Amino acid sequence: MTPNSEPVFHTIDRGLLCCASFLVPERQRAEWRLEWESELWHARRSHGASSAASWRTEREIASFCFGAFQDAACLRRLWWQDRPQSSPLHGSPRQCILWLGGLLLVSYLVSLLLPGVRAEHNLSSAQVRPGTILIQNEGAENSSVPTMVIDQIRIWERSRQRYADGFAFYRVAKESVELGPHVGGTWQIAQASSNLFALAGWSLHFMIPKEEARRDVPRLVLSQRVWRQQFGATPEIVGTVLLVGARPAQVVGIAPGDAWRLPGNTDAWLLKSDSEINSTGPGYVVAHLTRSGRSEMCGGLVHISSYDSLRSEHDFVGRSLEERTPGPANIYWFGILLAFLALPAIASVSLADYSFSSHKPSWIRRAVRFGFLGAKIILIMLIAYFSSVDLAYWHFSVFSPSGVYIQLIASFAIFLFGMRWALLDQRQRCPVCLRRVTHPAQVGSVSRMFLAWSGTELICTGGHTLLHVPGLPTSWFSTQRWMFLDPSWNFLFAG
Amino acid sequence: MPSVAKLSHTAAMILQAIDAGLIYGFSIMEMTGLPSGTVYPAMRRLERDKLICSRWERQSIADAEQRPLRKYYKLTAAGAEALQASRNRYPLLERMIPDIEEKSL
Numbered sequence: 139m140t141p142n143s144e145p146v147f148h149t150i151d152r153g154l155l156c157c158a159s160f161l162v163p164e165r166q167r168a169e170w171r172l173e174w175e176s177e178l179w180h181a182r183r184s185h186g187a188s189s190a191a192s193w194r195t196e197r198e199i200a201s202f203c204f205g206a207f208q209d210a211a212c213l214r215r216l217w218w219q220d221r222p223q224s225s226p227l228h229g230s231p232r233q234c235i236l237w238l239g240g241l242l243l244v245s246y247l248v249s250l251l252l253p254g255v256r257a258e259h260n261l262s263s264a265q266v267r268p269g270t271i272l273i274q275n276e277g278a279e280n281s282s283v284p285t286m287v288i289d290q291i292r293i294w295e296r297s298r299q300r301y302a303d304g305f306a307f308y309r310v311a312k313e314s315v316e317l318g319p320h321v322g323g324t325w326q327i328a329q330a331s332s333n334l335f336a337l338a339g340w341s342l343h344f345m346i347p348k349e350e351a352r353r354d355v356p357r358l359v360l361s362q363r364v365w366r367q368q369f370g371a372t373p374e375i376v377g378t379v380l381l382v383g384a385r386p387a388q389v390v391g392i393a394p395g396d397a398w399r400l401p402g403n404t405d406a407w408l409l410k411s412d413s414e415i416n417s418t419g420p421g422y423v424v425a426h427l428t429r430s431g432r433s434e435m436c437g438g439l440v441h442i443s444s445y446d447s448l449r450s451e452h453d454f455v456g457r458s459l460e461e462r463t464p465g466p467a468n469i470y471w472f473g474i475l476l477a478f479l480a481l482p483a484i485a486s487v488s489l490a491d492y493s494f495s496s497h498k499p500s501w502i503r504r505a506v507r508f509g510f511l512g513a514k515i516i517l518i519m520l521i522a523y524f525s526s527v528d529l530a531y532w533h534f535s536v537f538s539p540s541g542v543y544i545q546l547i548a549s550f551a552i553f554l555f556g557m558r559w560a561l562l563d564q565r566q567r568c569p570v571c572l573r574r575v576t577h578p579a580q581v582g583s584v585s586r587m588f589l590a591w592s593g594t595e596l597i598c599t600g601g602h603t604l605l606h607v608p609g610l611p612t613s614w615f616s617t618q619r620w621m622f623l624d625p626s627w628n629f630l631f632a633g
Numbered sequence: 634m635p636s637v638a639k640l641s642h643t644a645a646m647i648l649q650a651i652d653a654g655l656i657y658g659f660s661i662m663e664m665t666g667l668p669s670g671t672v673y674p675a676m677r678r679l680e681r682d683k684l685i686c687s688r689w690e691r692q693s694i695a696d697a698e699q700r701p702l703r704k705y706y707k708l709t710a711a712g713a714e715a716l717q718a719s720r721n722r723y724p725l726l727e728r729m730i731p732d733i734e735e736k737s738l
Contacts, residue, residue, distance in 0.1 A: 173658070176701035177669075180659040183700075202662075205669025212674035216681055 147196045151178055154203040161210035163217040170213065174206050229574040229599070231510050234563065238517040245524035253366070254531030254541075267339025269427040271440060271456035272401070278455075282401040284309065284420040286454075288412065291423060293446065301431035301442075306331035306338075307412065309421030310402035316381035317368065325364065325405035327382060329416070332409040335359065335393070337426050338400075338459065342391025344376045351390060355379060356414075358387040359407040365392045382408060400424070400459075425456065466530065469542055470523050473549030477557065480550075485558040491569060493620040494606075499569045510572055511564050518556035522549050569620060570602035584609050591615065601627055640684075643667065645719035647675050648708065649730045651685060652716055657703045664730055676706060684712035 155174050162170045181202045185195045249255045275285040291305045308330035316322040335342060342359060351357070358380060360369070369375045379386045387408055397404075401422060427440070434440050435458065442454040481487060489511070491498075498504075530545035566574050575596035582592030593608040593615075604621040611617070640648065650661045662672045679685045685706045695702045708716065720726050 172702065173704045176703055177657070177659045179701050180657075184659070184663070202669045205671075205673060208670035209673035209677065212677050216677060220681075 147199070148182070151182075151199055151203045154200070155206050158203075158206040158210040161207065162213050166213060166217075170210070174209075178203065229576060231567070231572040235513060235517070238514060238521065242517055242521050242524065245521055245528055248528045249524045249531075252528060252531045253371070255527055266459040267337075267426065268460060269432045270338050270459045271425050271427060272459055273423040273425055273442065273454050273456045276441070276453040276455045284402070284422055286421055286423040287419075288415055288417050288421065290444070290446065290452075291412065294425075294444065301428060301434065302425045303428050304333065304337045304426040306334040306424045307415060307421055308334060308400075308402070308404075308407065308424075309415070309419055310404055311419075313383040315383075315406075323368075325382075326403055328402055328404040328407045329421075330407045330409055331412050331415070332357070334407065334409065334424060335397075337424055340394045340397060343394065344373045345391040346377050346388070350377055352379070352388050355386045355388050356382075357390040357409040358382060359391055359393050359409060360389060361393050361397060361405050361407075364405045382406075424459070427456070466527050466545060469545045470526060470549045473526065473546050474519065474522070474553050477550050477554040480554055481557055484554070485561050487561065488617075489561070489564060490617075491620060492617055493622060495622060497622045503570060507564075507567070507569060507572060510567075511560065514560045514563070515557065518553060518560060522552040522556060525552055565618065566596070566605070568598035568600065568603045570622075571598065571600045573598055573600055575603065575605045582609070587612070598623075601630060639722070640715055640719050642723060643671060644675055644679060645716065645723055645726055646730065647672060647679065648684065648712055648716040648719065649726050651706050652708055652713070653730050656705045656707060658706075661706075679712070680706075682711075683709055684715050685709060
C-alpha cells in the first residue's frame with residue numbers, strides 16, 4: 139500500500155457514511171453525519187498514531203464505517219416507533235382518495251396487461267393520413283358493400299383532375315391458404331393495389347427489409363387479428379412464404395391496428411400492381427385528397443361526379459376514413475358527455491350548504507372541500523377511461539365495432555354512477571374536516587312531522603358539525619342542514 | 634416512583650464508560666472493545682430512554698485543538714440510578730472500566 143492511497147480510502151469511508159446517512163430520518167441526517175465524520179477523524183487518527191498505514195488499518199476503519207449503517211437503521215427504527223400516530227383512516231378524505239387511487243391503479247395495470255390496449259397505444263402513430271377517403275357509388279346502402287370497379291380508378295388516374303393525388307383499389311374474396319404441411323384454412327384475401335398502405339399513411343409492423351423481399355412472388359400483409367390468432371403474434375412469420383390459392387406469397391409485414399376500418403373484414407392483403415389485379419368484379423377504392431379536394435369536404439363527405447369509359451355520368455361519394463375512426467378517447471368523451479346530461483335524472487347536482495346559523499367555514503376550508511370534490515371527479519374520470527377500455531378490449535385483441543359499443547356503455551355507466559356516488563359522498567362530509575359524518579340517529583316520527591321535526595341526525599367524529607337530514611322534505615325543511623358545534627361540545631370528543 | 638429499568642450488559646458497559654469519563658462515541662468504543670455497530674445504536678436507545686444526554690462542544694475548543702467538533706454524552710439522574718442498579722447486577726463492571734482521573738468535558 140502506498141502513502142498516496144490514503145486519500146482514496148478516506149474518500150471511500152466518507153462515501154460509506156454518505157450512503158448510510160440516507161437511512162437516517164431527514165431531520166436528524168445533518169447532525170448524524172457531522173457526528174460520524176468527527177468520529178471517523180478520531181478513528182483514523184487513533185489508527186494512524188498506533189501503526190503505519192496498512193491494509194489492516196484500512197480494513198478496521200472500513201469496519202468502523204460499516205457500523206454507521208447499523209446506527210442509521212437503529213435511528214430509522216426509533217423514528218418509526220416514535221412517529222406521531224396518524225388520525226384514524228376510516229371515513230377520512232384520505233381513505234376515499236386511497237380507494238379511488240387503488241381502483242385507478244388496478245384498472246391502469248389491467249390495461250397494461252391487455253394486448254389490445256397495448257396495441258392501441260402502440261398504434262397511436264398509425265392514424266389515417268388526413269384526406270384519405272373511401273369512395274363508393276352514391277347509391278350504396280352502406281360502406282361495407284363493394285361497389286367500385288378498378289377501371290374507374292384508371293379513368294381518374296388518366297384524367298386531369300386536381301382533387302386527388304392517389305388511388306388504391308382492393309377486392310376481397312375467400313381463398314384457401316396453406317400455412318404448413320397439412321395445415322390450412324380459408325381466409326378473406328384482399329387483392330390490393332401495392333400503394334394501399336402508403337396511401338392511407340400506415341406503416342407496416344415488422345416490415346421486411348428490402349434486401350430480404352422476394353421480387354418473384356406477391357407481397358402479403360397479414361391483419362393484426364390473423365397474426366395474433368393464427369401465428370400467436372410471433373414476428374418470425376414475417377419473411378416466410380405462404381401458399382395463397384396455390385400461389386406463393388411472401389409475408390412482408392403486419393397491418394396496423396387501424397386497418398380494420400377498411401371495409402371487407404380482411405384477413406390479409408395481397409399487394410399487386412393495378413395491372414395485375416383482375417378487372418372484373420366490384421371492390422373498394424381508397425383515395426387521398428389534395429388540399430383543394432379536402433376543401434370540398436363537408437361533414438366528412440365529398441360528392442364526386444365523374445364519367446366512365448362510355449361517357450355516361452356517375453355520382454360517387456367519398457367518406458373520410460378519419461371520420462370513420464372513433465378512437466377510444468373519442469368514444470370515452472362521448473360517453474362522458476352523455477353521462478353529464480343524464481346525471482340530473484338520477485342525483486341532485488346541487489352542492490349548496492345550508493346551516494342553522496350564519497356561521498360558515500373559512501374560504502380556505504371551502505376551497506379544500508371543492509378541491510376534494512374535484513380530485514374525486516378527476517379520479518372517477520380516469521377510472522372510467524381505463525375500466526371502459528379494459529372492458530372493450532377484454533375479448534377483442536384489436537379495436538372493433540363491438541368494442542366501441544362496450545366502451546361507450548361502460549364509460550357512460552361508470553362515470554354516471556361514479557358521479558352520483560361522489561355527489562352523495564360530498565354531501566355527507568363535514569365542511570370543516572371533510573370526514574364522513576357517522577352515527578345516524580332517527581329523531582322524531584314521520585307520522586308526527588307536522589308537530590315536531592323528524593329525520594336523521596349524523597355527527598362528525600371530530601366534533602365539528604351535526605347534520606340534520608329531513609325524513610320527508612317539507613316547505614320549511616326541504617334540504618339537509620349543518621349545525622356547527624361550538625366549543626361547549628368539546629368534552630364529548632375529548633381523548 | 635418508577636422502577637429502574639434493567640439494562641443489558643452492553644448498555645451497562647456504555648453507561649459505566651460514560652460515567653468513567655469517556656464521553657464521546659469513539660472513546661467509548663475503544664474502552665469497551667465493542668464495535669461501532671453496537672455502541673452507537675445502544676447510545677441512541679439510551680438517549681431515547683433519557684438515561685444519557687448529549688451536547689456538542691463549543692467550536693472554539695475544537696478549533697484550538699485543531700480537530701472536528703465532538704458530541705459529548707453524559708449521564709442523566711435516571712441514568713446514574715440505572716447504572717448503580719447495574720453495578721449491583723454486574724459486580725465486575727467497575728473493574729472492567731475503571732474511572733479515569735479527569736472527568737472534565
